[in-house]
Amino acid sequence: MAERIEGRKVADEIVAAVKGGAEGLRGRTGVVPGIAVVIVGTDPASQVYVASKSRKAKECGFHSLQHELAEETDEATLLALIADLNADPAIHGILVQLPLPAHIDAGRVIQSIDPDKDVDGFHFINVGKLSTGETDSAFVPCTPAGSMILTERARGRDLSGLTAVVIGRSNIVGKPMANLLLAANATVTIAHSRTRDLAALCRTADILVAAVGRPRMVKGDWIKPGATVIDVGINRIPAPEKGDGKSRLVGDVDFEAACENAGAITPVPGGIGPMTIAMLMANTLAAACRRAGVAAPSF
Ligand SMILES: NC(=O)C1=CN([C@@H]2O[C@H](COP(=O)(O)OP(=O)(O)OC[C@H]3O[C@@H](n4cnc5c(N)ncnc54)[C@H](OP(=O)(O)O)[C@@H]3O)[C@@H](O)[C@H]2O)C=CC1
Numbered sequence: 001m002a003e004r005i006e007g008r009k010v011a012d013e014i015v016a017a018v019k020g021g022a023e024g025l026r027g028r029t030g031v032v033p034g035i036a037v038v039i040v041g042t043d044p045a046s047q048v049y050v051a052s053k054s055r056k057a058k059e060c061g062f063h064s065l066q067h068e069l070a071e072e073t074d075e076a077t078l079l080a081l082i083a084d085l086n087a088d089p090a091i092h093g094i095l096v097q098l099p100l101p102a103h104i105d106a107g108r109v110i111q112s113i114d115p116d117k118d119v120d121g122f123h124f125i126n127v128g129k130l131s132t133g134e135t136d137s138a139f140v141p142c143t144p145a146g147s148m149i150l151t152e153r154a155r156g157r158d159l160s161g162l163t164a165v166v167i168g169r170s171n172i173v174g175k176p177m178a179n180l181l182l183a184a185n186a187t188v189t190i191a192h193s194r195t196r197d198l199a200a201l202c203r204t205a206d207i208l209v210a211a212v213g214r215p216r217m218v219k220g221d222w223i224k225p226g227a228t229v230i231d232v233g234i235n236r237i238p239a240p241e242k243g244d245g246k247s248r249l250v251g252d253v254d255f256e257a258a259c260e261n262a263g264a265i266t267p268v269p270g271g272i273g274p275m276t277i278a279m280l281m282a283n284t285l286a287a288a289c290r291r292a293g294v295a296a297p298s299f
Pocket residue numbers: 143167168169170171172173174191192193194195198211212213214232233234235272273276
């Protein structure tokens with residue numbers, strides 16, 4: 001039976017350390033880390049994430065702003081808000097919740113964020129730093145950063161000789177995750193919707209990362225015995241057993257079946273989700289430390 005990797009517990013440890021770091025920064029320099037979360041529209045799942053980000057920010061002792069804009073907000077209004085946040089010295093981190101409504105060019109919005117405040121790590125400058133190995137000064141996207149910390153807990157910091165398969169090639173998860181695994185010396189393959197015989201490829205993976213968005217797509221017999229399985233997927237599915245109209249969260253991996261083969265596996269919920277939020281807090285503290293000219297703690 002696989003070991004459950006308790007992301008929520010590790011996330012709580014990181015949040016406690018960030019809180020301590022923020023107190024230290026404030027004591028030494030008077031600087032209070034500030035984060036602005038911007039959400040456009042009323043997607044209920046997005047609102048849940050945004051609310052929990054704001055809650056954690058308060059828990060860390062941050063100054064936290066939440067901007068909720070109407071679905072029909074135009075791009076110019078959003079760009080103007082970001083320009084204001086870029087210029088605001090009390091704000092060190094800016095997160096624009098994705099996806100954005102279709103009438104807004106998400107790429108243009110992301111590239112308008114000051115790279116030094118881009119705590120999501122989506123700006124070209126931060127993407128370029130990550131892929132060229134300038135990780136000391138880059139903001140690393142929160143989900144892959146959190147996934148990497150849990151991978152290190154299971155496998156150590158040096159993944160030399162290990163094979164990693166990442167399913168999914170998004171800019172938010174798959175590609176940066178593959179870069180981080182590569183930087184840690186794993187031998188990395190990225191799979192996607194055009195990959196042939198995904199099951200056979202997955203069976204080669206000592207480390208398997210699923211970031212697809214398809215509930216329980218990865219089957220138990222796709223898992224190499226002893227593999228470390230990182231399930232990034234967050235999928236809400238109907239749960240009639242809980243009552244009419246109820247739903248529950250599942251990952252991209254068939255958790256119960258995967259437990260038979262895996263050495264260690266992250267659960268959903270309670271795995272990568274809480275780690276993502278913890279890393280957002282860590283990145284915001286790092287942004288505030290850099291602004292204040294103080295060394296940022298690393299995790
Ligand atoms: N835990 C967390 O904090 C976070 C969780 N998530 C979750 O992670 C999942 C992925 O998110 P994200 O990367 O944004 O999603 P995207 O939809 O941007 O990317 C999904 C990727 O999966 C690939 N894919 C789709 N179907 C298949 C298939 N049948 N076989 C193999 N590959 C397939 C796609 O391939 P192609 O490129 O060819 O289309 C694409 O590369 C979602 O469940 C999301 O909710 C996301 C962000 C944070």
